[in-house]
Amino acid sequence: MTHSIDCTVDIDAAGLPCAARAALRLERPVADVWKVVEDVDRYADRIPMMHRVRRDIDRATVDLKFKVALFSVGFQFVVDVEKKHESYVELRWVSGEPRGIRLRFDLEPLDDGKACRLRSSATFDAMSLGWLAKYFLKHHPEIQFGVLPGVSVTLVESMRQALAG
Secondary structure (H helix, E strand, C coil), X not given: CCCCCEEEEEECCCCCXXXXXEEEEECCCHHHHHHHHCXXXXXXXXXXXXXXXXXXXXXXXXXXXXXXCXXXXXXXXXXXXXXXXXXXXXXXXXXXXXXXXEEEEEEEEEHHHCEEEEEEEEECCHHHCHHHHHHHXXXXXXXXXXXXXXXXXXXXXXXXXXXXX
């Protein structure tokens, strides 16, 4: 079965991506999707590159792990977790890398509640990911246009797979 994901990218004054949003339709009611999206503690099981998530009420520490050839590079950030029941979950940067990270899921009921539109949004400073990312992006600037869209698409696709799972 195929499905489509719509993706939108915001471009800043310098001509670089500064945010991206992705959306897909799920043939599941919001309540079903909410059970997966609101479970921030399990994001590391569901979202590639998230290695570990440790929650303390409305704050979470997230460890990322990027594998590059024979070695891995790790990053860590702290976010405030805000939720509105069956509406949205937002992770908002407090400290760490990548700087300024904000990840969000929004749910919208469709077809009298029989289906749901799941949206994700992502924003962060890709150049804050250390020397390796800076080096890579300097020598391959075209990759900058894929980082944020890739993250936002990965977020919705990960939740779709978790629901199918």
